[in-house]
Amino acid sequence: MRFSSLLFLLIVIGSTMQGFTETHSADSSQAVLLVANKGEHTLGIVDPNIGKQVATVAEDGITGHEVAASPDGRLAYVPIYGNSGVGKPGTDGKNIVVIDIASRKKVGNIDFGHGVRPHCAVFGPKDELLYVTTELENAISVIDPATLKILGSIPTGQPESHMLAISPDGRRGYTANVGPGTVSVLDMETRKTTAVIPVSSQVQRISVSVDGNEVFTSDQTKPQLAVIDTSNNKVKAWIPLPATGYGTAPTPDGRWLVVAIPDANKVAVVDLGTMKVAHTIDVPAAPQEVLIRPDGRAAYVSCDASRKIAVIRISDWTVEKLIDAGNGTDGLAWAAQK
Secondary structure (H helix, E strand, C coil), X not given: CCHHHHHHHHHHHHHHHHHHHHHHHHHHHCCEEEEEECCCCEEEEEECCCCEEEEXXXXXXXXXXXXXXXXXXXXXXXXXXXXXXXXXXXXXXXXXXXXXXXXXXXXXXXXXXXXXXXXXXXXXXCCCCEEEEEHHHCEEEEEECCCCEEEEEEECCCCCEEEEEECCCCCEEEEEECCCCEEEEEECCCCEEEEEEECCCCEEEEEECCCCCEEEEEECCCCEEEEEECCCCEEEEXXXXXXXXXXXXXXXXXXXXXXXXXXXCEEEEEXXXXXXXXXXXXCCCCEEEEEEXXXXXXXXXXXXXXXXXXXXXXXXXXXXXXXXCCCCEEEEEEECCC
16 A cells, blocks of 8 residues: 555544544533432532533422433433332322423423322333332332323332332333332333342342343341342342442443442442452442443442532542532432433
8 A cells, every 4th residue: 555545544544533532522521410409309410521510400399309311311300209208207299390401491290190109210221111110009100201191000019119220121120129128020011020029127229230130239227238139039149338238330341339338428339240349438428329420430429418429430449529419419310412
């Protein structure tokens, strides 16, 4: 190949790569982090690039604990749970507020017609339907996000089905049933409960491994994490923690599980190869929920009592920055426009 031809080829490749980089950066710059500020009844919109909450939107209800972003990254869905904790007396929320992220306005409402305490909203990875825990019905409600219509429900067979996680293939769902201390296994296609797994006398939060082979939930009676084998729906291991665990999330490579430890104001990082805690990280008071960036670069941890979101750099497991959020910082979601 002549030098002039080679030079032309390198210029073309360089231009193409520059265009790819610019497009990739543009796509990343459009992503926002959503946070449920439950103490002030707002949805916080955080710019993750500058590490700042840039807007809040009133939820028009009391109180939203969690938030889900639509697959196209344009809408936020905030279930209005009520003014109490799980299993405690208080108001019974009956609706889900829909917020347009770009305009920062409420654009829709899903009304259940009676108190159900809707809490955790999750989009199905395959069907893109919206699944929401409705605690007082002992069920998961199935919603068409395009029409905001309730299509049906999936019974969990247990009270206090507080959190939901769905397997990567979209076929199975798992709920953490707080008071009973169990995990319900759901067939998302037939909309039936296939098993109820006893774990402890009380559990909190739930996540599924990236390969779908394991489910994790935090024992609330002992400082340990239950590891459930999804092939037989049994607890196969217990991972000791520095203190009682709470929210969990696996990294995209499947190597690590990040665990919030509220009572110790720490985050524990579990090596899923050894099933042992490999790192602990100090964070602000009362860490609650863990969200991993889709690119695996960082873990975001909401810290309830401090109005902060801790940004943990996964490459070296250090706190990169703290983001000021709202009162009662809790549920998190990643919204990237497509």
